[in-house]
Amino acid sequence: MNLFLETLIGGLLAGTMYSLVAIGFVLIYKASGVFNFAQGSILLFAALTFVTLLEQGLPFAAALAVTILILILGAILIERTVLRPLANRSPMTLFMATLGLSYVVEGAAQGLMGAQVHALDLGIEDVPIFIGDVLISQFDLVAAATAVALALVLALLFNNTRIGISLRAVADDTRAALSIGINLNRIWQIVWAVAGIVGLVAGMLWGARQGIQFSLSLVVLKALPVLIIGGFTSIGGAIVGGLIVGAAENLAETYVGPYIGGGITPWFPYFLAIAFLYIRPAGLFGERTLERV
Amino acid sequence: MTHVSQTLSSSAPLAPLTLPARRPRLALPALLLLAFVAVPLVGNDYWLGAILVPFLILSLAGLGLNLLTGYAGQTSLGSGGFMAVGAFATFGFVVHGGLPLPVAVFLAGLVTAGAGLLFGLPSDRIKGFYLMVSSLAAQFFFEWLFQKFPWFYNYGSSGTIALPRFEIFGLNAGSALGRYYVTLAVVAVLTWIAANLVRSQTGRSFMAIRDMDTAAAVIGIPVYRTKVLAFAVSSFYLGIAGALWAFVYLGSASVQSFGISRSFQVLFIIIIGGMGSISGNFIGAAFISLLPLAIDYTAQYFFAGHVDAGLLQNTQKAIFGVLIIWFLIKEPDGLARLFRNLGERLSNWPLRF
Numbered sequence: 127m128n129l130f131l132e133t134l135i136g137g138l139l140a141g142t143m144y145s146l147v148a149i150g151f152v153l154i155y156k157a158s159g160v161f162n163f164a165q166g167s168i169l170l171f172a173a174l175t176f177v178t179l180l181e182q183g184l185p186f187a188a189a190l191a192v193t194i195l196i197l198i199l200g201a202i203l204i205e206r207t208v209l210r211p212l213a214n215r216s217p218m219t220l221f222m223a224t225l226g227l228s229y230v231v232e233g234a235a236q237g238l239m240g241a242q243v244h245a246l247d248l249g250i251e252d253v254p255i256f257i258g259d260v261l262i263s264q265f266d267l268v269a270a271a272t273a274v275a276l277a278l279v280l281a282l283l284f285n286n287t288r289i290g291i292s293l294r295a296v297a298d299d300t301r302a303a304l305s306i307g308i309n310l311n312r313i314w315q316i317v318w319a320v321a322g323i324v325g326l327v328a329g330m331l332w333g334a335r336q337g338i339q340f341s342l343s344l345v346v347l348k349a350l351p352v353l354i355i356g357g358f359t360s361i362g363g364a365i366v367g368g369l370i371v372g373a374a375e376n377l378a379e380t381y382v383g384p385y386i387g388g389g390i391t392p393w394f395p396y397f398l399a400i401a402f403l404y405i406r407p408a409g410l411f412g413e414r415t416l417e418r419v
Numbered sequence: 420m421t422h423v424s425q426t427l428s429s430s431a432p433l434a435p436l437t438l439p440a441r442r443p444r445l446a447l448p449a450l451l452l453l454a455f456v457a458v459p460l461v462g463n464d465y466w467l468g469a470i471l472v473p474f475l476i477l478s479l480a481g482l483g484l485n486l487l488t489g490y491a492g493q494t495s496l497g498s499g500g501f502m503a504v505g506a507f508a509t510f511g512f513v514v515h516g517g518l519p520l521p522v523a524v525f526l527a528g529l530v531t532a533g534a535g536l537l538f539g540l541p542s543d544r545i546k547g548f549y550l551m552v553s554s555l556a557a558q559f560f561f562e563w564l565f566q567k568f569p570w571f572y573n574y575g576s577s578g579t580i581a582l583p584r585f586e587i588f589g590l591n592a593g594s595a596l597g598r599y600y601v602t603l604a605v606v607a608v609l610t611w612i613a614a615n616l617v618r619s620q621t622g623r624s625f626m627a628i629r630d631m632d633t634a635a636a637v638i639g640i641p642v643y644r645t646k647v648l649a650f651a652v653s654s655f656y657l658g659i660a661g662a663l664w665a666f667v668y669l670g671s672a673s674v675q676s677f678g679i680s681r682s683f684q685v686l687f688i689i690i691i692g693g694m695g696s697i698s699g700n701f702i703g704a705a706f707i708s709l710l711p712l713a714i715d716y717t718a719q720y721f722f723a724g725h726v727d728a729g730l731l732q733n734t735q736k737a738i739f740g741v742l743i744i745w746f747l748i749k750e751p752d753g754l755a756r757l758f759r760n761l762g763e764r765l766s767n768w769p770l771r772f
Contacts, residue, residue, distance in 0.1 A: 161548045207744075208744055211748045212747065212748060215747075215751065217547075217548070218494065219747055219751055221548070221551075222686075222690050222743070222747055223743070223744050223747045223748075225683065225686070225687075225690075225740075225743065226739075226740040226741070226742075226743030226744040226747070227740060227744060228740070229736050229737065229739050229740025229743070230736075230737045230740035230741055230744070231740075232733075232736060232737075232740075233733040233734065233735070233736035233737030233738075233739075233740060234733075234737055236729075236733045237730055237733035237734055237737065240729075241729055241733075347555065347559075347679070350552045350555065351552070353552070354548075354549050354552045354553070358548065358549075386567075387567040387568065388567075389563060389567060390563065392559040392562070392563060393556055393559035393560040393562075393563055396552075396553065396555055396556030396559060396560075397556055397560070399552070399553060399556075400541050400545070400553045400556055403541065403544065403545045403549055403553060404541055404544055404545065407544045407545055407546065407549065408549070409549070
């Protein structure tokens with residue numbers, strides 16, 4: 127029973143790390159309908175910039191501020207050079223543009239800052255602690271708390287600020303939002319910047335755990351099943367999806383894995399996602415679209 | 420009313436609705452003559468074996484994905500996985516079944532088609548980006564499968580599969596020229612079949628589903644069956660391409676040869692070349708094969724030896740990304756459309772009106 131609980135809780139906590147990555151996707155998809163494959167490379171770029179600045183001797187807060195500034199500038203640049211010329215194109219075209227973008231961002235990140243592994247110490251001790259008689263990783267607890275805090279902040283931002291309400295208006299009906307004078311280009315810039323900052327947070331946590339290196343951009347592949355289980359349009363869905371994927375993946379690896387050779391975590395979440403989608407084709411919390419002929 | 424007209428016009432067809440003007444068909448025979456006679460005469464071993472063979476195989480893989488994505492509208496990121504199925508199934512048929520290679524490759528294509536059919540089954544309920552992400556299941560599952568169970572690579576120590584070089588019709592396929600001819604023959608036949616397929620009723624159904632599957636269902640196209648068929652046909656092509664990649668081009672391969680970056684490469688081929696175009700696959704594959712060479716060459720020429728390999732690789736990556744975005748902005752229908760426009764302009768030159 128203890129093993130089951132430990133596996134379950136460990137999985138749930140690890141799942142929140144996936145949620146962090148997925149939230150960045152959801153933000154951009156909600157506001158601009160772009161399936162942003164570059165989220166992983168933006169995450170890598172953000173984390174790499176941050177750690178490089180730290181290594182140059184900047185204090186923590188200054189490095190954070192400069193990184194955020196760079197991310198905001200990057201968002202403006204992306205909006206001007208990629209999104210604006212491609213406005214009103216099909217979602218598939220935009221997705222493919224983000225594939226290209228991920229190449230540019232990865233190339234730039236590694237070309238400018240090198241491909242070696244950087245260690246990042248956030249001052250969180252990675253020692254397991256006992257709660258009751260269940261062993262839990264302290265680091266995972268912090269990560270989970272961060273994910274929840276981030277989701278809350280974003281929810282507040284969406285519901286209670288002028289920018290947030292404009293964002294929701296754009297997500298709801300772009301044309302109507304335009305006609306009441308919402309500056310669409312500005313909204314896109316803000317959303318990409320916020321997604322970049324979410325990516326930075328996720329990148330810092332993932333980076334502290336596994337070192338900041340190229341493979342960081344591959345966490346995107348971990349976040350995709352989370353995203354389709356939760357639905358592309360729901361931040362809450364990203365959190366719930368992360369929990370489901372984390373828990374199911376950990377349980378499956380522990381209880382089913384040994385019978386079929388183990389190492390099933392790369393594909394298991396995808397099969398789980400297909401099973402979920404088969405019942406709810408737009409994810410658990412995604413919006414269903416009506417098709418008209 | 421306005422709304423209806425919007426939805427109709429917003430789904431712009433990717434293939435031309437009007438038939439192109441009839442012209443004497445000289446281009447195709449000329450191209451075949453060039454490929455079968457002229458190229459082998461002038462090409463050296465390096466060009467034939469290391470550039471043209473992979474180019475042709477990638478074109479074939481692009482063709483496979485294009486049938487599914489460009490014609491039937493179902494985006495897949497599992498191409499690499501299906502290529503792996505083709506390669507490993509070929510190996511299995513030769514090593515465990517003792518079949519001759521050409522038979523094994525054909526059967527492997529059928530096995531891959533079956534695998535594609537299975538992974539196409541969810542496509543009746545799952546659509547668009549959700550389906551695309553689901554297709555990654557195939558990629559990761561097959562990567563795992565062929566790595567985890569030593570039976571698939573005949574209990575070798577490193578997980579690689581290799582077959583002895585073969586001879587077909589007296590051609591020594593060990594030489595670059597032999598490999599080129601084998602690849603070219605396979606690719607030419609399969610391209611001919613695909614070009615006819617997309618003009619058939621099946622191909623028209625593919626395109627109807629791509630443009631709007633609800634509308635296709637309304638006019639009586641069996642949508643689900645056609646989608647699954649598209650997955651199977653596409654996978655057949657990818658399976659053959661995978662087998663050629665492993666045994667004709669590389670000689671020995673492992674799962675790493677068919678990773679997710681291969682899936683993206685094949686996707687890029689059809690984006691750059693042109694979705695819903697047969698010739699686009701060849702143009703896209705040529706672009707993908709030649710661009711790294713061109714960048715290398717330029718770098719060598721201008722800063723010979725001063726640039727380190729890592730930086731060069733990253734620059735190459737960034738340039739590649741920029742070009743993709745640029746293409747999507749300038750010519751969303753790919754290089755094939757660009758060439759066609761150029762051709763039409765030339766055919767009217769100098770009197771345009």
